[in-house]
Every structure is written in structure tokens, then in C-alpha cells.
Amino acid sequence: MTASPRLDERSKHFRRVIVRVLQKARRGHVGAAFSLIEILRVLYDDVLCFNPQNPRWTGRDRCILSKGHGCLALYAILADKGYFPETELERFCAPDGILGGHPEAGKVPGVEASTGALGHGLPIGLGMALHLRIAKSDSRVFVILGDGECNEGSVWEAAMCAGKHGLTNLTAIVDYNKHQSYASTREVQDLEPFADKWRSFGFGVREVDGHDVPALRVALATPFVEGKPSALICHTIKGKGAKFAENNMKWHHKNKVTDQEVDALLAAIEEA
Amino acid sequence: MRESCLKMVYELAKTDERVVFIGSDLGVGVLSEFKKDIPSRFFMEGVSEQNLVGVAAGMALEGRIVYLNTIATFLSRRCYEQVAVDLCLHNVNVRLIANGGGVVYAPLGPTHLAIEDLAIMRALPNMTIVAPADAVEMVRFMKVSVDHPGPIYIRVAKGHDPVVTTDTGPFVIGKAVPMRDGDEVLIATTGIGLQVSLAAAEKLATAGIRAAVLHFPTVKPLDTIALHEHVKQAAVVVSVEEHTVIGGLGSAIAEDLAEADLLSGRRFKRFGIPDxxxxxxxxxxxxxxxYGVSAENVAEQVKALLVGRPGQTIRVAA
Known part of the structure; x- marks a missing residue:
């Protein structure tokens, strides 16, 4: 892979928004959220059909953040799109807030399914994709998975089932930052040969730099192979955008975030 | 009972486009007519219960009413997190048709026995639990199952069980059914425990003991109104169920009666599989x-409980 691209102003903006949330809540899955931002912004800026004024509009595309712990990135983008006021972000993890440490459907407008327990999003997305096929809808379903999440057997049960049904309308996107909570994916549970696994389950597969916005736009624009579900493996950097936090397991989930750390993150984002 | 239940899924699907059937890897020919007539809403997706429950949830989130069928123990133990999160947290209209609840699969050994399914399903918010006693009651329930909000766990007995229910009107989810009157003993039961309970009450009657039988085809929500009404007359209250004594109908009744202060002065016992x-x-x-879930044992133990009551005259037939 070539060097990871520099971040543009919009990517930096979302990272700053997340840092401000951390400053208020003093906690959050920073690494996972920073890893995801370009995937989510391309989906919501360039790919998905949706209507924030009518989140349940039947003609929408469905997007499930199966790696629910990356929710800070999703919240920042949903607020940007007008699903809820940006001031709601200030109540992240508050007792009476709607934005929890994992996203909940029915509470957060725009969230299709409650996730957090890993391995649930792909089966649910598969059920939605099957429904849309019965209903003869041309809406697409996108499910964003973590790499550690792909340790779960339910992911592969769903992959096998999606392959059998040849669901062109379903796209699995893996945020492959090569790190899970304890250590590298290679050390904890090696996923390689990862693309071959998805291919052998009946998916059309592509790989992309998950921080390369133009490349993501191209990859997500259309399904890869007619008659097959798509799997887009996004090579990402955990904590991307704050050099000292990149691939640093201390920043997978951060508690008791200090003002000094907030300042350091904001300064690092400007350099990214 | 299983055949009647599945046949009803097909009948419901014919008239309601929301209805979808999902099976795991069921016996050859199951619902072949459904598959032939409505192939777009018939799914047989393999031995993958975690995925099946998630798929059912995804469809239900889109407005489908999904009937999902496999063996009870695999539908309760194997995919419990999916049932809790995908079905109950989202409160979606998925009906779990659980074959062989209890010890139906006795010849197949402990991996196939669902003896704690009611307990673990009871612990989940939004879950409704139904355990009909026979095929006639199952059909009556299935007719009203479509429009009930939220997930339902449907415990299916062996099949060809004797028909012991007598109601012909609409099944009311959440209502207990008085099956026999009696002002000395209350036998509370569910599922095919009703057969055992009615036989036990008959045996008690021959000994001059008047036992009421109250059937709970809905285990959750528990019909506490009917329970309280019937308990008030009884000196002895027992539960009879094809389930561990931990967490099932007997536990539900004991918890409710204890909190309502309706156990004091009464003897209480649970008949079921021990721990x-x-x-x-x-x-x-x-x-x-x-394990003592028989008409003979229930009748004998109830007699002993009556005898053992403080101040109670010994009136058991010699």
C-alpha cells in the first residue's frame, strides 16, 4: 500500500467534532471512530439515498454500523446531515441523552439497528436485503464491520447465507485497521487470507485504502459483481488523524480524557 | 401440534403478505406446499441459528412478520444473545416456533432437551411466551399470533398429544384458562403439563379432594388476576410443568404469590425437572x-401436603 493520504478539511472537521465530544464526555472509542470517518462520510456524502426529515422513508438505502463502538464517527456525521441537532453531541453518554456508547435504533434517528454486541449487523442487514428483494426495491444495504468483529461465527454464518442468495443489494464493508482491543489482529486471531475468505463465501471483493476519499467513492458507487453480495475491505489506520494515537492500543477506548490530551489531539489533527 | 402449527403458518401466509417462514434444516418435506406456492417468502437457511435470528430481525424491522422454526434448545440456548438483542431489544414481530420444548427428545439425550427455555425467555423484556397444551389450542393461538406486538416464543410439544382443551373461542394471549373447579387445591400448569394436572385432579377427586386446575398457555405475561382469584380458595398450591423447577411457571407463580402475600398459610410445591x-x-x-411429573406423584404429594398443614384434619382416604 502507498502512504495513507493526507486528510482534507471535511475529514479534519469530523475529527475535531469527535474530540469536542470527548472533551465533554471524557470517554469514547477514539481509535475506532477515527478509523471509520472516511468510510462513513463517503457513504453519507456520496452514496446513500436518505432523508433526515423522514428517517424511515422506505426508499432509503440502509446503513448499519455493526461495529457499534465506532459510533462517535456515525453520530458526528448524522448530526452533520441533520438527523438531530449538533448540540445533542454534547450529551454523549449522558444519563438522559440519546447518544450512548453504542448506537440504539429507535432512540437515534438514522440508526437502523442497535449494535455494540459484535456479529449482529450482517445477519440483520442480510434480513433487510432479503426483504428488499421480496419487495422488489432497488435500495441497497451497507453493513460496516470491524476486523476484530470478524472473529464472530455469526459473521460467517451470514456471509455464507448472503452468498447463497446472491444478494447484489448487500455490501459488507470491513474497517480493517489490523488492531483489535488486546493487540494486532495477526496476534489475536489472524484473518488472512481475508479477501480470499470473503471471495470463497460468494462475495465480489475489492480492497481499498479506507482513508482515500476518491477511491472510496468509486468503490462504493455500485455493487461489484451482479448476482453476488459485495465485500469492500478497507485498509485503515486505527486512530487515523492523530499521529500519537495511531495504532496505539491505549486509544482504542479512552477513559478520563484530559484537557491536555484534547489539546494534543486537536493539534495532531491539524498536522494530519 | 407441530404439524398444526406449521400448517397455520402457511394459512396465515396465504392471506397476509407480511408473513415469512424461516427454517434451519428441518425434516424433508416440511411446508412443501408453502415452498411451492409462495417461494419468495419461504426460507430454509441451514444450521446457523445466530444468523437466522438476525435475518428474522432484519426482515421484521422492515415490517415483515417472521415465523422462525427449529428445535427448542437450539432456538433458546444457541442464539440467546441474538434473541435478546436482535428480537427483544428491537421489540420486533418474530415468532420463534420451538420444536420439542421440555423432554420431548428424551431418546436423543441432554443436548436436545429444552428444560430451561421458559426460564431464560422469561428473563427477557418484551418477550411473550406461549406453551399450548394440544394441537387445537395451538391452532387457536396461531390465528391470533399475527398481530400481537413484539417477539413470541412458542413452545411446541411432541405431536399427537391428546386433546384436553375445550375452548373453541378466540385464544387470548395473557389469559389463563380454568380447566377444572375445586376449592381445596390449586394445580397451576402449562403446556402438556395440563394432561398430567387433569389426571392428578381426577385421582384426587377419587380421594375426595377438590382440586382446581388452572392452565397457563401464556407463561409470560402471567395472568396474575386469574391466579390470585383461584389461589384464594386453595390450601395447597402446586405447579406442574415440563421444565426445570428453576425459573419456569412454578417460579413465576411463587414470585408473584410471595409478593402479593398470598403464600402465607398455604403449602406450595413445584413439580418439574430438578436442578x-x-x-x-x-x-x-x-x-x-x-422426575415426579406424573399424575400419581402429583396426587400423592398433594395429599401429603394437605395432611401436613397445621391444624388440618387428616382426611386422606385410607
Whole structure:
């Protein structure tokens, strides 16, 4: 892979928004959220059909953040799109807030399914994709998975089932930052040969730099192979955008975030 | 009962486009007419219960009413997190048709026995639990199952069970059914425990003891109004169920009666599988008998409880 691209102003903006949330809540899955931002912004800026004024509009595309712990990135983008006021972000993890440490459907407008327990999003997305096929809808379903999440057997049960049904309308996107909570994916549970696994389950597969916005736009624009579900493996950097936090397991989930750390993150984002 | 239940899924699907059937890897020919007539809403997706429950949730989130069928123990133990999160947290209209609840699969050993399914399903918010006593009651329930909000766990007995229910009107989810009057003893039961309970009450009657039988085809929500009404007359209250004594109908009743202060002065006992993995094989009836879930044992124990009551005259037939 070539060097990871520099971040543009919009990517930096979302990272700053997340840092401000951390400053208020003093906690959050920073690494996972920073890893995801370009995937989510391309989906919501360039790919998905949706209507924030009518989140349940039947003609929408469905997007499930199966790696629910990356929710800070999703919240920042949903607020940007007008699903809820940006001031709601200030109540992240508050007792009476709607934005929890994992996203909940029915509470957060725009969230299709409650996730957090890993391995649930792909089966649910598969059920939605099957429904849309019965209903003869041309809406697409996108499910964003973590790499550690792909340790779960339910992911592969769903992959096998999606392959059998040849669901062109379903796209699995893996945020492959090569790190899970304890250590590298290679050390904890090696996923390689990862693309071959998805291919052998009946998916059309592509790989992309998950921080390369133009490349993501191209990859997500259309399904890869007619008659097959798509799997887009996004090579990402955990904590991307704050050099000292990149691939640093201390920043997978951060508690008791200090003002000094907030300042350091904001300064690092400007350099990214 | 299973055949009647699945046949009803097909009948419902014919008239309601929301209805979808999902099976795991069921017996050859199951719902072949459904598959032939409505192939777009018939799914047989393999031995993958975690995925099946998630898929059912995804469809239900889109407005489908999904009937999902496999063996009870695999539908309760194997995919419990999916049932909790995908179905109950989202409160979606998925109906779990659980074959062989209890010890139906006695010959197949402990991996196939669902003796704690009611307990673990009871612990989940939004879950409704139904355990009909026979095929007639199952059909009556299935007719009203479509429009009930939220997930339902449907416990299916062996099949060809004797028809003991007598109601012909619409099934009311959440209502207990008085099956026999009696002002000395209350036998509360569910599922095929009703057969055992009615036989036990008959045996008690021959000994001059008047036992009421209150059937709970809905285990959750528990019909506490009917329970309180019937308990008030009884000196002895017992529960009879094809389930561990931990967490099932007996526990539900004990918890409710204790909190309502309706246990004081009464003797209470649960008949069910004790806190063990059932040993041996044989058949359902034999397995239940081994652990005391039989008309003979229930009747004898109830007599002993009546005798043992402080101040109670010994009136058991010699």
C-alpha cells in the first residue's frame, strides 16, 4: 500500500467534532471512530439515498454500523446531515441523552439497528436485503464491520447465507485497521487470507485504502459483481488523524480524557 | 401440534403478505406446499441459528412478520444473545416456533432437551411466551399470533398429544384458562403439563379432594388476576410443568404469590425437572415420571401436603 493520504478539511472537521465530544464526555472509542470517518462520510456524502426529515422513508438505502463502538464517527456525521441537532453531541453518554456508547435504533434517528454486541449487523442487514428483494426495491444495504468483529461465527454464518442468495443489494464493508482491543489482529486471531475468505463465501471483493476519499467513492458507487453480495475491505489506520494515537492500543477506548490530551489531539489533527 | 402449527403458518401466509417462514434444516418435506406456492417468502437457511435470528430481525424491522422454526434448545440456548438483542431489544414481530420444548427428545439425550427455555425467555423484556397444551389450542393461538406486538416464543410439544382443551373461542394471549373447579387445591400448569394436572385432579377427586386446575398457555405475561382469584380458595398450591423447577411457571407463580402475600398459610410445591441434566433416555412420559411429573406423584404429594398443614384434619382416604 502507498502512504495513507493526507486528510482534507471535511475529514479534519469530523475529527475535531469527535474530540469536542470527548472533551465533554471524557470517554469514547477514539481509535475506532477515527478509523471509520472516511468510510462513513463517503457513504453519507456520496452514496446513500436518505432523508433526515423522514428517517424511515422506505426508499432509503440502509446503513448499519455493526461495529457499534465506532459510533462517535456515525453520530458526528448524522448530526452533520441533520438527523438531530449538533448540540445533542454534547450529551454523549449522558444519563438522559440519546447518544450512548453504542448506537440504539429507535432512540437515534438514522440508526437502523442497535449494535455494540459484535456479529449482529450482517445477519440483520442480510434480513433487510432479503426483504428488499421480496419487495422488489432497488435500495441497497451497507453493513460496516470491524476486523476484530470478524472473529464472530455469526459473521460467517451470514456471509455464507448472503452468498447463497446472491444478494447484489448487500455490501459488507470491513474497517480493517489490523488492531483489535488486546493487540494486532495477526496476534489475536489472524484473518488472512481475508479477501480470499470473503471471495470463497460468494462475495465480489475489492480492497481499498479506507482513508482515500476518491477511491472510496468509486468503490462504493455500485455493487461489484451482479448476482453476488459485495465485500469492500478497507485498509485503515486505527486512530487515523492523530499521529500519537495511531495504532496505539491505549486509544482504542479512552477513559478520563484530559484537557491536555484534547489539546494534543486537536493539534495532531491539524498536522494530519 | 407441530404439524398444526406449521400448517397455520402457511394459512396465515396465504392471506397476509407480511408473513415469512424461516427454517434451519428441518425434516424433508416440511411446508412443501408453502415452498411451492409462495417461494419468495419461504426460507430454509441451514444450521446457523445466530444468523437466522438476525435475518428474522432484519426482515421484521422492515415490517415483515417472521415465523422462525427449529428445535427448542437450539432456538433458546444457541442464539440467546441474538434473541435478546436482535428480537427483544428491537421489540420486533418474530415468532420463534420451538420444536420439542421440555423432554420431548428424551431418546436423543441432554443436548436436545429444552428444560430451561421458559426460564431464560422469561428473563427477557418484551418477550411473550406461549406453551399450548394440544394441537387445537395451538391452532387457536396461531390465528391470533399475527398481530400481537413484539417477539413470541412458542413452545411446541411432541405431536399427537391428546386433546384436553375445550375452548373453541378466540385464544387470548395473557389469559389463563380454568380447566377444572375445586376449592381445596390449586394445580397451576402449562403446556402438556395440563394432561398430567387433569389426571392428578381426577385421582384426587377419587380421594375426595377438590382440586382446581388452572392452565397457563401464556407463561409470560402471567395472568396474575386469574391466579390470585383461584389461589384464594386453595390450601395447597402446586405447579406442574415440563421444565426445570428453576425459573419456569412454578417460579413465576411463587414470585408473584410471595409478593402479593398470598403464600402465607398455604403449602406450595413445584413439580418439574430438578436442578440436574436429566439422566437416561427412554421417552417423554417416562422421563417426566422419573422426575415426579406424573399424575400419581402429583396426587400423592398433594395429599401429603394437605395432611401436613397445621391444624388440618387428616382426611386422606385410607
Amino acid at each position: 440436574v441434566f436429566p439422566k437416561g433416555y427412554g421417552d417423554q412420559t417416562g422421563m417426566l415420571r422419573k
